[in-house]
Amino acid sequence: MKLDAKIPPGPLAQKWEKHKFDMKLVNPANKRKFDVIVVGSGLAGASAAATMAELGYKVKCFCFQDSPRRAHSIAAQGGINAAKNYQNDGDSVYRLFYDTIKGGDFRAREANVYRLAQVSVNIIDQCVAQGVPFAREYGGLLTNRSFGGAQVSRTFYARGQTGQQLLLGAYQALSRQIGNGNVKMYPRTEMLDVVVIDGHAKGIIVRDLVTGEISAHAGDAVVLATGGYGNVFYLSTNAKGCNVTATWRAYKKGAAFANPCYTQIxxxxxxxxxxxxxxxxxxxxxxxxxxxxxxxxxxxxxxxxxxxxxxxxxxxxxxxxxxxxxxxxxxxxxxxxxxxxxxxxxxxxxxxxxxxxxxxxxxxxxxxxxxxxxxxxxxxxxxxxxxxxxxxxxxxxxxxHYTMGGTWVDYNLMSSVPGLFVLGEANFSDHGANRLGASALMQGLADGYFILPYTIGNYFASEKQPKSDVNHPEFKLALDNVKALTKRLLSINGKRTVSSFHRELGKIMWEKCGMARTAASLKEALTRIPELRAEFWKNVKVTGENASLNQELEAAGRVADFLEFAELLCLDALTREESCGGHFRVEHQFPDGEAKRDDEHFAFVSAWEYQGPSKPPLLHKEPLVYEEVHMSTRSYK
Amino acid sequence: MNITNLFRSSVGKKFIMAITGMALFLFVVLHLLGNLQIFLGPEAINRYGAFLQGNLELIWPARIGLLIIVGLHIWSAIKLAVENRAARPQPYAQQEIVAASYASRTMVWSGFIIAAFIIYHLLHFTVQVPAVNLTGKNFTTLEDAKNQHDVFRMMVIGFQSRVVTLFYIFAMWLLFLHLSHGVSAMFQSLGWKSPGYGSLIARFAVVASWLIFVGYISIPIAVQLGYGSSYVNSFNVNALQEVVK
Amino acid sequence: MNFTLRVWRQKDANDTGAMVEYAAKDIIADMSFLEMLDVVNEGLIAKGEEPIAFDSDCREGICGTCSLVINGIAHGGQRGTTACQLHMRHFEDGQTITIEPWRARAFPVLKDLVTDRGAFDRIVQAGGFISVNTGGTPDANAIPVGKVESDKAMDAAACIGCGACVAACKNASAMLFVAAKVSHLNLLPQGKVEKDKRVTSMVTQMDAEGFGNCTVTGSCEAVCPKEISLNFIARMNRDYGVALLKAST
Structure with a gap:
């Protein structure tokens, strides 16, 4: 695997403009010939599905919740950043870019972050046009507040329910496209595998959570917007249903996983x-x-x-x-x-x-x-x-609270599997080792409304892939694998409940790989996790059957993936011999307890490639080159 | 979207309910004002009765109009009630009442009993079927000194029956319940309500319903307490004297 | 704390279902209602029985997934609170607690306490949006919106779409949900452009889904976890009336 971030050449401020011009376009009349599969209906997924449908693509959107409106983006309270400078306090695209890079402890890509700051401006326009009731002044203009220690007031908010209002905006746009037939929505449907044919993502396998039916869906591209993996700690501020299954199964199909150790507390x-x-x-x-x-x-x-x-x-x-x-x-x-x-x-x-x-x-x-x-x-x-x-x-x-790591993607938000795009919290791209307050909503919507709809067209126009077909043997194979996995989970019939395993895993992760990590604690976790996993596959009890609504079975599949993923997270944490952002290694701190970054040896993205069930994953390093900003050390004394 | 949505949609049917309800509310008020003339003495109310009976061009269109309004009110009530029943085929094993007033939950029942009362009331005082007034008297033959229909005497004799009075008061109590919810609900259904004066409307509804209740029952209660009996007895004395003659 | 639970169990949409009794033992007052159910479920699994299926996700009162009628009241009767935020300290030790799903023809039961609320999605799909495509929108400050109107729109937009209004209404009416969405968008200048079409399409879809009618009992408002006001229903009725008049002239 060779990772190419595909950062466009040219000066930072013009990269995105130039790239938009350089990318190939799909003729409007041809767009309806492309089927796009979107998994997840949060800010990133709903906005991407709606926007692509508006452009003319045929979209199928999947979510495990009973309605796309319930995705966990809804729970974000604080606000959304945008470099509007409405308050005339010296904010600018460059300042938001710089704050994000610095906040991320210099572990994010300059070009991605700069683009994020640029499109932040459009997001607010878009949301207001959709009817998002942001807080306003008596004069009728939008108001802002300063958030998370930022020195400018650039955060837009809707009471304490900003995530809810932004999600409802995207949900409404999505609903409009469902209503006019451009998006086919599949609620209560969980993605259980990605189908890769000749190195390209060509579809997914899903389980209907009500009937238990396992089926295949073909598409010309697959978009994962499935959120973060905070629930690997069992207890987190994430919703109960949040899981790593989609991105983890994509990882096993060749989509490298980046920086899993960056978790925000x-x-x-x-x-x-x-x-x-x-x-x-x-x-x-x-x-x-x-x-x-x-x-x-x-x-x-x-x-x-x-x-x-x-x-x-x-x-x-x-x-x-x-x-x-x-x-x-x-x-x-x-x-x-x-x-x-x-x-x-x-x-x-x-x-x-x-x-x-x-x-x-x-x-x-x-x-x-x-x-x-x-x-x-x-x-x-x-x-x-x-x-x-x-x-x-x-x-x-x-x-x-939030996980900065995720599926590795290039500048076009495409993973290391061509045709597989990953958006929002599910990817790793924009927050580096730590995320600024009020930036998660911004990134999800930037990816969905303003980035993917451009870059996916470029993929279609330049790759000229054959049409995907569910009758291809790869689909059959993936379908059989998922069915076999489901059957296996139901047939173990052991003594321990799914949640008892999840809770135990969470405890290991929180104690050994939580706020402060040491080589010893991580090594201990790396022995205990495989033991727990082995016990899970011997002793878990999954009640009920496949052919009906079975919440235990759903949870079992997710916990099974967490039990594998946790190991990668700890391995990444062990490998990163420095402290940065949300990753704190006790061995690497200044005498006063401040995090000690090691730019000389660790200014790179760790992208892990799956090598098979019994082999350790392979680490790829994407170097982080800073042309525009100077890496500095923060001090809060 | 066209005018047929008024009859097809849920909100449209509620409009019909509210508009007809408002018309019936106005009728109830006017009717009460007419009836209360009984306290001005026989002359006043008998003249009022004669005026109404003497202008058939007015009274019949009004009657037909009322009939249509009542018909629409009942039609929409039945239609909505049937839909409401169908909307919850499986009832709760346990359901607590939250916020919903007794009046609001019993609109259909109060409405239907009031409808039954109206039929009785029409037979009693409008068509004047002797069999239903429980006094053995024929109201159609009652005349006053001016040879007008003696409405005053009819009302007094009518309410001298304790059974009729009790039924009347019961019906008026239901009308009170029906209006105490209905009057404010019709403003809500028509959208003529805003946070600014919503509580005012609710208060108006209750006060108006009380006034209507007290106004209507004041007549039978007054009769039961002896009001008008001397006037009625004077006819009995006259009749006796005539027999004697 | 110990409780006796009477829970609605129904295998699937076609099953007739019945109330079943369970004992909830050693419950801690600090548990949320759903955590209490988690504990009961762990016990059921240990005995090899199928756990009680119920919907939940965020467990902080904003996603609108949880949907339980507890002792005859949607979300359990604590003002402005979803079932997931209701805690066991509000119950009496030894109490019998009845738990049922939302009951409405438009919300068929899928299993136990889980219902299908797709009807709400279809109502929004019929018109609960502003028809703007991504891109090409004017600057966010180009259209000033008065703070009062904007706050009112936000009051309506706070709806979490849980369906408690339907569950509590004696007629299983969805008017509060629909009115909240219609009002949120119709109040804003951006949404006024298509306000007539929006209100008629959404009401038409609401009727087609088989919800009952509003008889202004106020139960919906009383159980709404976001305390959305009945006044929005009046506002929607007005908007519908205006649309009807315009269409008829």
Whole structure:
């Protein structure tokens, strides 16, 4: 496998314009001859499916949820960045580009990121035209806020439901195309394999989650927009259904997987309350603007917070990072919280939590002001924990939130399998080792509305592939394999439930490959994961049958893939002997605990190639060359 | 989209329901104002009765119009109710009532009993079928001193029957329920409601329904308490005297 | 905490189904309602029985997937809360809890507590969008939208499409859902261009799906996890009336 990022030549600012001109076009009358398969209906998938249908392609769109409107993009709260400079505060395409590259700790491609910043502007126009009700000023113009420590106000938002509103915009565009017959929608349908013929992606195998029917769909190109793999940690802010199956099975068909070790941890989540916990809930980071983070100085201090006197409290963020204090960046505050909990000073059930105290803010600003700013978050906290955070401090703990790694794609968003395109969180392309707040929505929509619709045409026009046909033996083979896998899962009939395996895997991943990783912990994970996987295939119990709605069977397939994927994630983390962004190796830090990047040896994308079930994957290195920006080290002291 | 959607679509049928409901509400108000003239004495209400009966060109179109309005109101009610039943073939094993008022849940029943009452009411006081008034009297022959139909006496005699009075009050109670929900719902169905004055409409509906209820039942209750009996007795005395003569 | 659950079990769309009793033991007050079901399901699997099928995804109250009628109330009766955000501390130890799927002809049961809400998608497909293609749109600030109108549109747009309104309505009416989408788009200047067509197409599709009619009981508003106001139904009725008048003249 030879990875070619296909970055267009020329000056950074003109690459995309020039590339758009250089790409071949498909004649409008011929577009309807091309069938495109889109898997996933989140921001990236829905926007891509709708836009390609508008252009005239024949589109089939698949999602495992009961409706395309339920994809997990819907849960994003904060906002979407765009370099509109509506606030006249000095923002520009270049500044958004630079912030994204820097935020990604210099592990993303310059050209991709620059293009992302360029099209961010169009996204807002598009969404407003679709009727997305972004927040506005009284004068009727759009308003912005500053987000995640950005020094300009470039984040557009719709209350705390920006992801929902953007997704509904894309869903509406998609619905319009379904209604007029240009998109055929397959809800409650899960993709279980990619079919590759003569090195090109030619279709997929799916299972109808209601009837259990396993069928083949042929297409001239396959687009995966299937989201991230945060649920490999079992507990994350992802939805229950989020999984790695689509991209993992594509990986096994030759689509290299890049940077799986880049996972983002969010510091302000509601802590785990017990073994039963099924998911974690994020609360907006804005809470840290007024809340003070602390733990007791004493280990194992079980007194209620109001009985711990001021001098026995450790405001550890303020102590360690005096200039940023409680607003220290996500990864730094997350790790600091983990450290104090590891010391045995954590609070709440299981000692996995730190206090976020508003007592002083209420004294300073008044209860009314605090309510005005955070009432919805306090309500949410009370709903989940049953505690009133106006009276007693909140408890927070970090949780896995977003995964920067994903299927390797070139500048055209095409994976290492020609004809297989990957969009949104599912690909690896734009966030480097860490993602800026309010940039996930931007990337998903950029890929779907404004990038793929151009680049896919170039693929069709230049490759001139024969028409795909479900009667080809490769389809039959893939179909049989999927059927066999399903049968195998149902026939093990062991003693342990699917979720018990998932939970155990999550624990290994969180403890050994979570916020802070060491060579030893990763090596331990790399022995324990295959053991767990072996046990899974011997001892899992999957109830029910294939020929009906069977949620256990669905979960079993996904967990089986997580059990394989986890190993690659740990291997990638072990191989990357540096700390950068969301990947922190304890061995590689400055004396003050700051992440220590190694640009000399690790300024590359790790793209892993599948070699077969019993062979270790092959690492390909795509060098990251910075022509425009200078790699610098951040400091938050 | 054309005018037939008024009869075919769910929202269209609700328009019919609301518009006819509004017309019937106005009728109920006018009818009450007419009836309340009973408290002005026999002369006033008998003159009113004579005026209505004397202008057949007015009263018949009004009757036919009312009949059509009632017909449409009932037709849309049945149509909507049948669709509503069909929309949930399998009932819940347990269902709690959330927010829905008693009146709103019983519109069909209150409506149908009111319809039955109206038929009785028409036989009672309009067609004046002797068999239904339970007093043994023939209302058609009642005349006052001016040889006009004696509406006052008819109403008083009619409501001297305790059974009739109780049925009347019961029907008016149902009318109250029906209107207390219906009047505000018709504004909602026609879209003549906004957050600004929505609560005002709801309050108006309740107040208007109460006034209508109190207004209508005031007549039989007054009669039961003895109102008009001396006037009626004076005829009985006259009749007795005539017999004596 | 311990509970007795009465749960609707139905093998598939053709099965008649029945209520079945289960014991939920050692439940922790901090569990969400769905986590309580997870625990019950783990127990069922251990016994070799098929777990109770129910829909859920985000489990933070925004995706609209979860859809349970709990003790006779859609989403369980806590104001502005989906079933996934409802916690067991609101129940009494030892209580019997009845769990049923959404019941409506337009939402057929697929299995146990899982229903098919494709009708909602088809209503949106009929007109719940603004007909703009990607690209070629004017600058986002080219059309000013008053903050009041914009906020009102957002109030309507907050709908998560869960279908609780249908489940709670005695007539299984979808008016609140349809009104929310119609109002969201009809309120905005971008959406006004095709507002007549939108409201008529969506209402026509709603009727074709076999939902009941609105009798203004207000149950939908009371159970809506996003507390969407009944006023939007009045607004949609008005829009429909205007469209009807325009089409008839």
């Amino acid at each position: 969010h510091p302000t989540c509601i802590p785990v309350s017990g073994e039963h916990q099924s998911k974690l809930t994020l609360m907006s980071e804005s809470l840290r603007n007024d809340g003070r983070v602390w733990v007791p100085k004493k280990k194992g201090d079980t007194r209620p917070p109001d009985q711990i006197p001021e001098e026995e409290r450790d405001y550890f963020l303020e102590r360690k990072y005096p200039s940023f204090g409680n607003l220290a960046p996500r990864d730094i505050s997350s790790r600091a919280a983990k450290e104090v909990c590891d010391e045995g000073r954590g609070v709440g059930p299981g000692g996995l939590g730190v206090y976020l105290d508003f007592k002083e803010a209420i004294k300073r600003l008044g209860l009314e002001t605090v309510k005005e700013r955070y009432a919805n978050l306090f309500d949410m906290y009370e709903k989940i924990t049953g505690e009133n955070a106006y009276e007693t401090p909140m408890r927070i703990y970090p949780a896995v």
